[in-house]
Amino acid sequence: MVGQPLNALEEGVGRIVASLQKDPSALESVYISVIAFAGKASVISPLTEIATFYTPRLPIGGGTELGAALEVLMHEIDTKIVPQTKSQKGDWRPIVFLITDGEPTSPLELSIKQWQEHYAKRATLVAIGLGHGTNYAVLEQLTPHVLAYEGSSDEDFRKFVDWISASVKSESQKVEHTHSVMELINLSKHDTLKKVEQPQRFVEPNTITLTGRCQTTKRPYLIKYLRAVTVTLLQKYDKDERFYLDGIFPISEDYFNWSKPNASKEVKASALQGIPSCPHCGATTAVASCQCGKIMCIKGEGEAKCPWCDRVLSFEYGEGDFTIQRGEG
Numbered sequence: 001m002v003g004q005p006l007n008a009l010e011e012g013v014g015r016i017v018a019s020l021q022k023d024p025s026a027l028e029s030v031y032i033s034v035i036a037f038a039g040k041a042s043v044i045s046p047l048t049e050i051a052t053f054y055t056p057r058l059p060i061g062g063g064t065e066l067g068a069a070l071e072v073l074m075h076e077i078d079t080k081i082v083p084q085t086k087s088q089k090g091d092w093r094p095i096v097f098l099i100t101d102g103e104p105t106s107p108l109e110l111s112i113k114q115w116q117e118h119y120a121k122r123a124t125l126v127a128i129g130l131g132h133g134t135n136y137a138v139l140e141q142l143t144p145h146v147l148a149y150e151g152s153s154d155e156d157f158r159k160f161v162d163w164i165s166a167s168v169k170s171e172s173q174k175v176e177h178t179h180s181v182m183e184l185i186n187l188s189k190h191d192t193l194k195k196v197e198q199p200q201r202f203v204e205p206n207t208i209t210l211t212g213r214c215q216t217t218k219r220p221y222l223i224k225y226l227r228a229v230t231v232t233l234l235q236k237y238d239k240d241e242r243f244y245l246d247g248i249f250p251i252s253e254d255y256f257n258w259s260k261p262n263a264s265k266e267v268k269a270s271a272l273q274g275i276p277s278c279p280h281c282g283a284t285t286a287v288a289s290c291q292c293g294k295i296m297c298i299k300g301e302g303e304a305k306c307p308w309c310d311r312v313l314s315f316e317y318g319e320g321d322f323t324i325q326r327g328e329g
Helices: 004-020 024-029 066-080 109-118 154-172
Strands: 031-037 041-049 095-100 124-130 146-149 193-195 207-213 220-231 237-250 265-268 285-289 295-298 302-305 312-315 323-326
Touching (some): 031 066, 207 285, 220 285
Antiparallel strands (some): 265 323, 302 312
């Protein structure tokens, strides 16, 4: 997740927090934590009472390590949630909103098995997919509460965020510890949020991401390509074998801290339609490939120095295909 979707999600978290901080019941009972996952997973905001919670910056990374995120979540439940016993009053059953827009990049059968056997009855997990790149079949192995967000505008996303706030407020208004399953508040009136009732077919890959560096500044950037997928009334998927430029985004070095080491695949350059310019220096093309396999920007024909390995290269225009390293997620 990068660019506008990530910015919208970050703003959405802030909107949820602001709404809950105005609710008297929520102020007395709601604690919130944020777990981020890309090529790695980590708690970026520990469990904190809503009154003093500060919205974190959501990181960018390569990969969708859902299994690692589940491991972190299960550890947090074990260490942060006080269980209800005959001798002590425990915490309320936690609500987990899992939001993802991709395909898990590592096997997670063991994590799903552990969740179902030891944690599914201790927490309410609501899984929400953003976009047609989501693997809903995997999410349905985790929880019966699987939703598909189908909005396309800023207003749609605000309504989605407000729905999450309303759901949490409803739970905070219960006066007794409960193990009942959370009700999906007014979902029938939410025309951009649909409950997934049956396994969904998944088409992979729908996204290609390339990680490059500016030749001039050595600062990194991320290029995103999307495949055009058409869904017919018979639920058949027509896939174009080409990927079309969705955007190029400047990123920080922190991206590599959130990416799985040495995780890369390959794609033919001929499959990529559209060449962006460098977001840092404005060089003509941001998709030039060095002999080291990394992506860099160039201003045209002639010599250029790779910002990854410092090798001096000579580029010229010509025909032919070549292989490019792509990232995960």
